[in-house]
Amino acid sequence: MKDNFLYSEISGNIARLIRNEVLKPGDRLPSVRMLCEEHNISMNTAKRIFLELEAQSLIESKPQSGYFVSQLPYQRLALPAVSKPAAVARYNEPEDLIRKVYSHMGSNKLTQFSIAVPSGDLLPLAKLNKEMVHATRELRGGGAAYEMLQGNEKLRRMVASRALTWGANMQEDDLITTSGGMDALSLCLMAVGKPGDTIAIESPCYPGILQLAVSLGLKVLELPTHPITGIQIEALKKAIPKIDLCLLVPNFNTPLGSCMPDEHKREVAALLARHGIPLIEDDVYGDLYFGEKRPKCCKTYDTEGNILWCSSISKTLAPGYRVGWIAPGKYKEKVLKLKLVHAISSTAITQEVVASFLKSARYDHHLRQLRRTVQGNYQHYLHAIAQFFPEGTKTSRPQGGLALWVEFPKGIDTLELYELALKQHISIAPGRMFTLQNQFQNSMRLCFGLPWSDDLQLKLKKVGNLAKMIQR
Structure with missing residues (x-):
């Protein structure tokens, strides 16, 4: 029982260090024997920890050398470029689009990637x-x-x-x-x-x-x-x-x-x-x-x-x-x-x-839990985007908050993607909502304030597949 508890705690801690890039790609991990001695666990438990981390693609083994931190899939995702709005003041509000997206706020019939608030399950x-x-x-x-x-x-x-x-x-x-x-x-x-x-x-x-x-x-x-x-x-x-x-x-x-x-x-x-x-x-x-x-x-x-x-x-x-x-x-x-x-x-x-x-x-205790949860969600989103979204997709790298900016290759219109996703009971926030100018048509915002689950991963996969389908 003790080893099972330590197994979860140790593997979780190592995973967080890797995802937070404290441990970087190529860094060598302690040997199985060293892990046993450091945490007073059995050889089998130490091996289970490494197998679990390997199954998550967080580490890789090299014969005769040990275990090393892998390059995570999302680390291959490029950053969006600096925005280049016209240096002219505008009034051109995308009113109809904003109203349509926010009209679904509070609906439990949709997966709300579009609304940047934490789920009630996290409060x-x-x-x-x-x-x-x-x-x-x-x-x-x-x-x-x-x-x-x-x-x-x-x-x-x-x-x-x-x-x-x-x-x-x-x-x-x-x-x-x-x-x-x-x-x-x-x-x-x-x-x-x-x-x-x-x-x-x-x-x-x-x-x-x-x-x-x-x-x-x-x-x-x-x-x-x-x-x-x-x-x-x-x-x-x-x-x-x-x-x-x-x-x-x-x-x-x-x-x-x-x-x-x-x-x-x-x-x-x-x-x-x-x-x-x-x-x-x-x-x-x-x-x-x-x-x-x-x-x-x-x-x-x-x-x-x-x-x-x-x-x-x-x-x-x-x-x-x-x-x-x-x-x-x-x-x-x-x-x-x-x-x-x-x-x-x-x-x-x-x-x-x-x-x-x-x-x-109570507030500070709640904040600590909420920050850990949404940070973990953010990492899950990046993994899903790297795995399921079109080649060439770019993402922001927030160090806090609830939002992730996704930039698709130029041939993908997120207004069209929004309409298709809505038919799958998924709501995204098209990039055109976030400007008064004619820009960000191939971008969208995703909120990671939802509890992570296999179903949520499946919904992100659907969004990625729809984006591939409309890519021109």
Whole structure:
């Protein structure tokens, strides 16, 4: 029994080290005898471990030499190129396509590769329900009364406290709660922009941001974006004379999953402050990092209150609770005035539930589990793409978040692929959703927030086969 437990633990640990590229292709593994001595296991158990890793194509044996890390299939997948949007602001929103894809949100009849939220199976729903009962007892009027305009004090205190982990120095009074992340972005855009202004964003970009900007009468300037490091700094510098505000998702943006290096975040914060251009920073994926520590934000380097930092628990804890927040810097009074006009109050009871969950150790415990799960899912997706998708397919390499960007060879139209997949009860997100320009027709976003299973692998195989079928 002990050996069976150790067998699973040891093989799992070695597999993670290989998939996380801590152990690299060609690295030699300990011998069977060394593994026995190091972990106090039997010779048969050590051999089983190596056979299991070999069956997963993670290692290979070389006669008279031992076991070595294999080159994983997905490591042969190339990265998509840096995007090249036209340097002209556009209004051309793919409204019908976005509406069609998101009309299936919440449906249990489809495999939802298209929606970037974690599955309910990965969320601590029973614990949240207990907190909900507790909140009705604690809150004035059982949670039926209005919350103060600035929002739940305990929640703001906990968000401010957690911000210390990424280098921000804020107090509860610096924060305003909102009804989710999109509400936060909406209030910020209305506070610092007006119809006719030009906003700079990443390209590709989350469709909700595109829709929101267009609905507010903003002209959208898409910036060239690297799949690993985010927006091209030089492109932003050239755009400065044309833009009035900027909205970025520096940490694991969707759909690319890119993460701006700290030096880029510092430079962007200083550049925009120097020119008096407000930056709205959407940090909704920041807690879903795959590395050792949470990445910093542009807000970390904000010395003038020029950055409106937004986040929520929609991607980590409870999408339907609609709980978010803003640290609006010097634009606080403008944001408060807009919240009063548009909402009066945020939902008291869900804010209290989230505040209590953040205050306990339960949230961090849940995050650790969620990060391990979605990182494992991401690796499974890459293996499936390498195995089943057309030759020449490229993928992004996110180090966090929930989204993977897939670029097919030029002859594959993902609008056509979407329609075919839908008939197989599979929903993908075509690349044209993520831009206002005529680009990304051969790309798509896949969400890896679904529990991995043989059935999910089969669905990815179907998508790959359909793509091969329409390849021209």
